[in-house]
Amino acid sequence: MDKKKATLTVDGTVPIELDVLRGSLGQKELDIRTLGAQGYFTFDPGFTSTASCQSKITYIDGDQGVLLYRGFPIDQLALNSNYLEVCYILLYGETPNLDQFYKFQGSVTNHFVLHEQIHHILRGFCRNSHPMAMLCAMTGALATIYHDSMDVNRKTHRDLTAKRLLAQMPIMASMCYRYSRGKPFIYPRNDFSYAGNILYMMFSSPSDKYVVNPILERALDCILILHADHEQNASTSTIRTVGSSGANPFSCIAAAVASLWGPSHGGANEACLLMLEEIGTVENIPLFLQRAKDKNDSFRLMGFGHRVYKNYDPRAMVMRDICHEVLNHLEVKKDLMEVAMKLEYLALHDSYFIERKLYPNVDFYSGIILQAMGIPSSMFTVIFAIARTVGWIAHWKEMHDEGLKIARPRQLYTGYTRRNFNSKIK
Ligand code: SDX
Numbered sequence: 001m002d003k004k005k006a007t008l009t010v011d012g013t014v015p016i017e018l019d020v021l022r023g024s025l026g027q028k029e030l031d032i033r034t035l036g037a038q039g040y041f042t043f044d045p046g047f048t049s050t051a052s053c054q055s056k057i058t059y060i061d062g063d064q065g066v067l068l069y070r071g072f073p074i075d076q077l078a079l080n081s082n083y084l085e086v087c088y089i090l091l092y093g094e095t096p097n098l099d100q101f102y103k104f105q106g107s108v109t110n111h112f113v114l115h116e117q118i119h120h121i122l123r124g125f126c127r128n129s130h131p132m133a134m135l136c137a138m139t140g141a142l143a144t145i146y147h148d149s150m151d152v153n154r155k156t157h158r159d160l161t162a163k164r165l166l167a168q169m170p171i172m173a174s175m176c177y178r179y180s181r182g183k184p185f186i187y188p189r190n191d192f193s194y195a196g197n198i199l200y201m202m203f204s205s206p207s208d209k210y211v212v213n214p215i216l217e218r219a220l221d222c223i224l225i226l227h228a229d230h231e232q233n234a235s236t237s238t239i240r241t242v243g244s245s246g247a248n249p250f251s252c253i254a255a256a257v258a259s260l261w262g263p264s265h266g267g268a269n270e271a272c273l274l275m276l277e278e279i280g281t282v283e284n285i286p287l288f289l290q291r292a293k294d295k296n297d298s299f300r301l302m303g304f305g306h307r308v309y310k311n312y313d314p315r316a317m318v319m320r321d322i323c324h325e326v327l328n329h330l331e332v333k334k335d336l337m338e339v340a341m342k343l344e345y346l347a348l349h350d351s352y353f354i355e356r357k358l359y360p361n362v363d364f365y366s367g368i369i370l371q372a373m374g375i376p377s378s379m380f381t382v383i384f385a386i387a388r389t390v391g392w393i394a395h396w397k398e399m400h401d402e403g404l405k406i407a408r409p410r411q412l413y414t415g416y417t418r419r420n421f422n423s424k425i426k
Contacts, residue, residue, distance in 0.1 A: 006030055010040065025059050025068075041410045048307070052237060052407075057090060057394050058229045062308035067315065069229060070094070078318045083194045083224040084108065087166060087390040090229055091397065109190045111167035115145045118172065122179055131176035131382045132261045138172045139165075140254035150248045158400060161249040162393045169389045170194070173382045174201035180378075195221035198386070203374065215329045216373050219322050220383075223366060226315040227384050229391030231308070235259040235266065239392045240399055244407040249396065256392045257385050263302070266363075266388070269380040272303035273336075273367030281335075282342045289343075293352045303364030304347060310357035319365040332372050340368060 004020040016038055019031040029051050032042055044050045059068040067074040070089050077086055088096045088104050096104060121141045125134050142164075143150065149160040167188075175185050178201075186204050188197035196212040198220060204210035230236070238259040243252045260266035279288050291299040306313055327334050344360050347353045370380050 004028075016040075023054065026061070036410075041412075043412050046307075047232075047237075052232055053240060053399070055231070055395065055398060056093065057398060058231045058391070060231050060308050062306070062310050065309060065311035065314050067230070067313075074226065074314050075318055078222045078225045078315075081225060083221050083228070083387070086225050086228050090390050090394045091162060107163045108167045109188075111164045112171070112188045112190065114168050114171045114175075114187075117145055118142070118175075119185070122172075122175055125179070127180055127182065129180070131173070131180065131378055132257065132267075132385070134176040134179070135169075135173055135382055135385060136254050136257045136261070138176070139169070139257055140251055142168070143248050143250040146250070150250075152243070152246055152248065152400060158249070158397055162397065165249070165253060165389055165393060169386050170198050171201065173379070173386050174198060176382065177202050177376075177379055193217060193221065195224060198383075199373075202379075215326065219326045219369060220373065222318065222322050223369065223383065224387040226318060226362060227366075227387035229388070229394060232395075233265065234262070235388065236392060236395050239396050241407040243396045243399055244404055246404060249393075252396055253389065253392055256388070260385055260388060261381055266381045266384040268302050268361070268363040269367045269370070269384060270377045272363050273371060273377045273380065275302045276336050276339050276343075276368070279339055279343065282339055285339065285343050285346055289346060289350060292347075293350075301343075301347060301353075301358070303367075304353070304360055305356070305358040306361045309359060309361060312359045313361040315362040316360040316364050319362065319369070320360075323365045323369050326369050326372050330372055336368050336371075340365060 006018045006020050008016040021029045070093050149157045151157045186201045196217045235256040239252045239256040242255040263271045291297045292301040
């Protein structure tokens with residue numbers, strides 16, 4: 001890492017020298033680790049200007065709209081790879097040869113049988129529970145079952161957990177969907193692809209032969225790749241924070257699932273589709289654009305804007321192409337797509353959005369595709385969670401491989417100064 005120096009002076013005090021760090025790509029960063037000992041903290045709610053760690057996994061250039069997984073451009077991976085191969089790349093840093101890929105695939109399918117005890121946990125939920133609530137609880141409950149992979153200090157345990165979670169997140173997710181519909185659970189097949197198994201476990205019937213639709217299988221595989229990782233987003237930062245205390249992997253992933261559920265994060269795909277349905281027609285768009293710009297209205301254009309991208313989210317571009325392909329293949333009505341495309345056009349020609357560099361993000365088109373595939377909006381963020389599990393695990397493993405340091409930020413205290421206590425209830 002290339003190092004230069006920066007000098008900080010506060011009210012004419014003795015200058016403080018800080019290292020200026022340069023990674024292999026991206027902006028210069030001030031190394032402020034020595035500031036605390038010199039009596040200063042930095043203040044950055046929401047971490048808008050703060051790097052929390054160093055990582056080799058994913059790189060984003062928000063101004064250029066660039067997203068690289070281990071250096072590979074996201075559009076090349078989405079169009080030419082498959083989700084399990086991308087999982088290997090994110091976890092191990094290099095593309096696998098055929099032998100490595102099949103061994104990796106086998107190490108995941110080995111865990112295709114979920115412990116039956118999980119069924120009892122699922123059956124404790126109301127059938128109309130939100131699937132993200134059920135998935136979050138079930139993921140954390142794996143810590144009550146898999147005691148053979150809980151020691152985070154052992155690399156073998158960390159590897160075993162990674163394979164187990166990659167295998168079992170889609171199984172638990174499809175169980176949540178089937179449970180909410182009173183349908184029997186379907187287990188994955190070793191001869192189906194990762195995406196094919198998700199469709200199979202959700203939509204097949206025990207009494208019929210199920211044929212995976214290759215167009216939908218390919219579209220879902222692309223969606224999984226596009227959502228696999230995204231640097232230090234809220235849920236990945238969550239798993240790094242929870243994991244920094246040495247917490248077990250299942251509790252860490254459950255915390256990440258909880259963070260992803262928020263409408264400002266992974267919950268935006270469900271919120272975006274519900275917004276498009278509420279807009280309903282192209283004629284209603286101007287009213288909703290006005291609401292999105294009104295500071296007194298809490299309404300936000302869901303699927304629009306991003307903390308990092310101040311240009312097109314490269315994933316949204318790929319997603320839009322997949323959208324057209326799936327809608328054409330299924331010959332379904334394109335009303336929502338027309339509303340989405342007109343909304344995108346009008347927003348991108350509106351000074352409010354232009355000045356704030358607000359563009360469609362990964363969540364803007366994904367809901368239209370998933371709905372066309374027959375996946376209900378309540379399952380959209382669950383699909384996102386399945387895809388992002390590999391990213392969460394990759395960052396969690398990277399953090400452990402580099403040595404844990406517990407995350408413990410400080411604060412700007414604005415409360416009472418010291419005062420004596422006099423009870424008013426005695
Ligand atoms: C994901 O971080 C990641 O990498 C996340 C993710 C991943 O892969 O992990 O990419 C996935 O979470 C994508 C984002 C999904 N969320 C949404 O689509 C929800 C709608 N978007 C907004 O809530 C918002 O854009 C955020 C939360 C995504 C980003 O918020 P920031 O960076 O904190 O930006 P901000 O709230 O400070 O907004 C800056 C300005 C404000 O206006 P002013 O105060 O300057 O006048 O832009 C406005 C905001 O009011 N603004 C919007 C808007 N997003 C920002 N106004 C209307 N509609 C919006 N969507």
